[in-house]
Amino acid sequence: MRLSRGFPLAAAALMAAAVISPTPASAAAGAGTGGHCAHQERVRVPGAAFQQTACLPDLTTTGLAGTPYTDPNDQAGLTARATRTPSGVPGTQIDGYFPDSSHFNTTHGWDHDAQFVIRLPDRWNGGLVVTGAPGTRKQYATDKAISDQVLAQGFAYATTDKGNSGADFYRDGSRPGDAVAEWNTRTTQLTRAAGRAVAQRYGHAPRRTYMTGISNGGYLTRWQLEHHPELYDGGVDWEGALWTADGPNLLTSLPTAVARTLGSASDADLYAVGFARGSEFLWPYHGQAYWGVTQKTYRAAFDPAYDPACPGPSAGTTPEQILAPCASDAVYDYAARPASVHRAVARVALTGRIGKPLITLHGDLDALLPRAADSDVYARMVDASGRGGLHRYYIIQGGTHVDGLYDTHPDRLRPILPCYRSAFDALVAWVERGVRPPADRTVGRPASGDVVDSCTLNGNVRGR
Structure with missing residues (x-):
């Protein structure tokens, strides 16, 4: 989930989505000339339903600030404010999406999931780095934390929104576990496609x-x-x-955290499920911004029959609704749930x-x-x-x-x-x-x- 320094900002960031108009690749200066963005016109991402290519003077967050090619809101809270990042990495960026039937990701106004980003620096070291979005964020989430550094070292970079995003991600798919299982499928899909795109750009595979x-x-x-x-x-x-089928997993530790938020569990109960002594000063914030929404949405992804009314067809429409815990989750007992629930988790274990x-x-x-x-x-x-x-x-x-x-x-x-x-x-x-x-x-x-x-x-x- 997204986070910023204060609870109101955390809630706002959770709700934020980049709605930006795509910029045609033909508008980028220097496209396909000399060594800068060479061969960009021949790079086609295998399997993509749509892609747009841009030749850019700097692929890092410094150079992309204020452009449609990154989203600071999606990165909120992941790095310390004073973090230094490299800049000045010219190259090609490809934004697009693979075929998908869900529409949680509104980035670029595409309203289409399975969005990806591939960045190809002019000066390539022969390597490729692949990642997927943390939490329920989207494809620009780790631009500052990962992309900037590896691009500066000469790696090509590729990332995916994992096929679904946002607090309602659990609604994706037709059976329990589908939403999370898709994360793995989309990452494998991107890795294979990015490797072939790299070969088209540079003349050989990573x-x-x-x-x-x-x-x-x-x-x-x-x-x-x-x-x-x-x-x-x-x-x-x-x-x-x-994730393990018999535990531990998020659904064996977070219910106790939710219970403490609602006043029915003690510090000792949290220690018993693994929370560290010394981390108590962080618990009030996590009780407001993380524990409730994480437990209820991930539980809904694997065990929707437990409490069909909460979170229901949506985790909420306001920050307060989204972040609020389900009271039923305070007594959720993963070990006692039906074998079908454990099988759903086993699919991604x-x-x-x-x-x-x-x-x-x-x-x-x-x-x-x-x-x-x-x-x-x-x-x-x-x-x-x-x-x-x-x-x-x-x-x-x-x-x-x-x-x-x-x-x-x-x-x-x-x-x-x-x-x-x-x-x-x-x-x-x-x-x-x-x-x-x-x-x-x-x-x-x-x-x-x-x-x-x-x-x-x-x-x-x-x-x-």
Whole structure:
């Protein structure tokens, strides 16, 4: 879900959608001339129902600000305000969508889901980075957090809205689990299509392809490396959501959080389902902006029969309605639900059987997906499947689910983004040069220095 520093802004961001008019590719200066945007006219995204291509002087958020080619609202709260980002990366951007029957995504006025963005820098390093939107955001959500950095390093970049977005995403599909299952299908579809588009632009396929993402994008990373390792060379999972058929998953921890919001659960109850001691100062905000809407919409995606009246055909039309919890969710017992519900979750469940190198990062103060019920469990799953040699797990002390909360609590939190960037560089060195990353560890919160833009995975090490 979207988030900003205050609850009113969080609610507004949750409701915001970019409605922008597409700009014809022919209007872009310099298209198809010299080395800048060379061969853009021959790039066709395989399987796309529609695409538009633009030759741009800068593909980063700095250069795209105020244009139809990014959406700051979709990025709200994911990064700390003072985060520095690179700029000055000329190249080609392709916006479009794959065939789909749902219409949650109103970006560009297309009212069409399965929208994607592919960015092709003029100076290419031979690699491709693929991601999917975190939470229920859309395709521009990680422009600042991921796209800017990898483009500056020379990678091509591709991302998808996952096939549905917004608080009503659970309505997509005809049977329980369809909405989330589509996320995986759309990511695989984009990876294959983007690889072929890259080959058209540069004359050969990517030499390396990396999967990465935040939150639901981290889940996508895990799932893709488990099910389609042939498409990727490695991945970085930033606090991916954990889905397992028998738990833990979001539906085993969030009901207790909802109960606490409604006054029927104690702090001890939250500790028992995995919420970290020391994260209590974050709970009031999450009770307002995250727990209720996340529990009710994801529960509706897998278990719509539990309470058909809430959220019903829509999660709400006002921010207050959307963010409000369902009272019935305070007593939701996933373990006691019918086998059909567990089968719906099993369709998207993770196994830990990754087939390519994966680095996982998770903040120890995550108050939406507590690591004890998420990445700690996933690390054990990877080890149990015999794939531990392909995995590294770094706990980021002072990290929480979204870096934007650092601006509210700079004395207690640290942004995870700089550690993510360090982890991505470590993955590339691991895959391409055989340099093994540091062993699993907790990366301590620095007492001084540039907390917003620097992180060394080897530094400030603390015992787990």
